[in-house]
Amino acid sequence: MSTNKKPNILLVNDDGIAAPGLLALYNSLKDVADITIVAPDGEQSATGHSITLDSMLSVSEHYYNDKFFGIALKGTPADCVKFAISEIYKKPPDMVISGINLGSNTGYNVHYSGTVSAGAEGALMGIPSVAISITTYVDANFKPAGQFIKSAINKIYSKGLPLGTMLNVNVPNVKNSSEIKGIKITEQGQTRWKEIFYKRKDPKNRTYYWMTGEKMIFKESDLKDESAVNDNYISITPIQLDMTDYKNIETIKNLNLTKK
Amino acid sequence: MSTNKKPNILLVNDDGIAAPGLLALYNSLKDVADITIVAPDGEQSATGHSITLDSMLSVSEHYYNDKFFGIALKGTPADCVKFAISEIYKKPPDMVISGINLGSNTGYNVHYSGTVSAGAEGALMGIPSVAISITTYVDANFKPAGQFIKSAINKIYSKGLPLGTMLNVNVPNVKNSSEIKGIKITEQGQTRWKEIFYKRKDPKNRTYYWMTGEKMIFKESDLKDESAVNDNYISITPIQLDMTDYKNIETIKNLNLTKK
Numbered sequence: 001m002s003t004n005k006k007p008n009i010l011l012v013n014d015d016g017i018a019a020p021g022l023l024a025l026y027n028s029l030k031d032v033a034d035i036t037i038v039a040p041d042g043e044q045s046a047t048g049h050s051i052t053l054d055s056m057l058s059v060s061e062h063y064y065n066d067k068f069f070g071i072a073l074k075g076t077p078a079d080c081v082k083f084a085i086s087e088i089y090k091k092p093p094d095m096v097i098s099g100i101n102l103g104s105n106t107g108y109n110v111h112y113s114g115t116v117s118a119g120a121e122g123a124l125m126g127i128p129s130v131a132i133s134i135t136t137y138v139d140a141n142f143k144p145a146g147q148f149i150k151s152a153i154n155k156i157y158s159k160g161l162p163l164g165t166m167l168n169v170n171v172p173n174v175k176n177s178s179e180i181k182g183i184k185i186t187e188q189g190q191t192r193w194k195e196i197f198y199k200r201k202d203p204k205n206r207t208y209y210w211m212t213g214e215k216m217i218f219k220e221s222d223l224k225d226e227s228a229v230n231d232n233y234i235s236i237t238p239i240q241l242d243m244t245d246y247k248n249i250e251t252i253k254n255l256n257l258t259k260k
Numbered sequence: 261m262s263t264n265k266k267p268n269i270l271l272v273n274d275d276g277i278a279a280p281g282l283l284a285l286y287n288s289l290k291d292v293a294d295i296t297i298v299a300p301d302g303e304q305s306a307t308g309h310s311i312t313l314d315s316m317l318s319v320s321e322h323y324y325n326d327k328f329f330g331i332a333l334k335g336t337p338a339d340c341v342k343f344a345i346s347e348i349y350k351k352p353p354d355m356v357i358s359g360i361n362l363g364s365n366t367g368y369n370v371h372y373s374g375t376v377s378a379g380a381e382g383a384l385m386g387i388p389s390v391a392i393s394i395t396t397y398v399d400a401n402f403k404p405a406g407q408f409i410k411s412a413i414n415k416i417y418s419k420g421l422p423l424g425t426m427l428n429v430n431v432p433n434v435k436n437s438s439e440i441k442g443i444k445i446t447e448q449g450q451t452r453w454k455e456i457f458y459k460r461k462d463p464k465n466r467t468y469y470w471m472t473g474e475k476m477i478f479k480e481s482d483l484k485d486e487s488a489v490n491d492n493y494i495s496i497t498p499i500q501l502d503m504t505d506y507k508n509i510e511t512i513k514n515l516n517l518t519k520k
Contacts, residue, residue, distance in 0.1 A: 043314065045313065045314070046310060046311045046312075046313050046314075047308070047310040048307070048308035048309035048310040048311070048338070048377065049308035049309060049371045049372055050306060050307045050308040050309075050310045050336075050372070050374075051306045051308070051372055051471070052306075052471060053305065053306050053471060053472065054303060054305070054306075056460075056468045056469065056470050057457075057468060057469045057470065057471060058462075058466070058468045058469075059467065059468070059469065076310075078308070078372075079471065082455045082471065083457065083469065083471075085455075086455045086456075086457050087457050087459075087469070108384050108501060110503060111309045111377070111380060111384070111501065111503075112309055112310070112311055112338075114310075117308065117371070120371060124368050124371070124452060151520065152517050155515050155516060155517055156515065156517075159514075159515055161512075162505070162508045162511055165505045165508050165512075167512070167517075182518065183517060183518040183519075184518065185509060185512055185513050185517075185518060187502075187504040187506070187509075188502050188503055188504045192384060195342045195345075195346045196346075197317075197343065197346050197347050199347075200316075202318075206318070207319065208316045208317060208318045208319070209316065209317045209318075209319065209343065209347070210316050210317065211311070211312060211313060211317060211339065211342065211343075212313065236512065236517055236518070237504060238504065238505040238508050238509060238512045239503045239504065239505060240503060240504070240505035240507075240508070241368060241371065241503075242447075242448050243370060243371075243448055243499045243500060243501075243503065244447040244448045244497060244498065244499065244500070245422070245425045245498040245499060245500035246447070247500075248422045248425050248498050248500070249445060249447075249498060251422055252421075252422075252425075252427070252445055252496065252498045253445050254419075255415050255416065255419055256415055257412050257415055257416075257427075257443060257445075257496055258442065258443040258444065258445060258496070259443075260411065
């Protein structure tokens, strides 16, 4: 890979093409990369790594300030990556960057994250990919995340990432960039949501439910993703797509499942 | 855990509550387990680990031969597991089993699989969980899969599974059980789908796309999931929910992303 030319970068997200985090990501990279944007036409949070096989995908052009901004796809984040690589690029982009997502993606929550899954989709195709999220849903200051990703892309572009590995980045939401204490390479922790189901009646008196949840944060090593962002560090977790539990293969063999 | 009483098992799937694979799973376990069924009210394949936060979840009772069979939820496989654990069980079930899915879930395709994600959801909650799939979409013979899972549940019930680990089982579709050569503990391979986008026009002459794909099978070690099922072995892959790429942490550190 050459570092003389600007990298070609595909931007995607799960908050939808009109989300301010995507615009912030674009603004932070537009001078240092050749950018293509394909993003869902609306909110696709918590879609995980879902793909659309049983219905059509409609596409439209999205404009920002009367200027073409990107392609809006009526599909999931992973659909967007597949569509861009298959139908827009002649050769794959140098990088896929997904975000900037509102709401952190730490711990087990990475499994539900459309943001992470778009990065995973890039990595599945052998493209260095990064998912980036910020730890708030409101009053976001995207500047530290933008500064980080701008400084990171050339390092990633010049050295690449291991095949089948992506980076899951979480950035604390702070008023001033100076509040960020530093950047840590972290491990995925066990943070997850505890479900709460609201039980309600519809106008015909039939029961329905609405799921919400509260984040369960555990006391963990400061090398874990959630601990790092809570301590105002930017957290970078290398995520692998090979989910084989190699360390427990002997334990599983000892269950004797292979014998009748 | 005691092996004197029957295990309480939650059955779920992604092909929908009326799918024959779920009925086959129920029939193979009904005499050896206390079964509760919560499944999507329709097809939810390729939904990955998505969850429904932005809309309501309606529920209905599903009957088979005039007998109550289970709860049909207008949601994803992961929603079903969350709903069952939160709203139906007083204490968590002893096991979650997801399937029997039509179509194998091998290689990178585990990331898209609603079947696997339902098992993953169980494992996230600390419940021993198994996803089971069969390598065909038509003319399925569920008998070998049913025999396998029936023989496996007591072994899993008595010894448990490592926390955060689930089993992803793929069963070859054969006419006679005797064609199955054996059972292997395998690793997730790199099998994936290559996308094909059909480009079409709607009645108003607007372009839309329909995504399909063809399976890319690579020549891999016979310890990989896809190789094993192709060679008529039942494949059991232990899957871990901690996606941290520990083996490449030093490589990622050497990118100097933590320095300005």
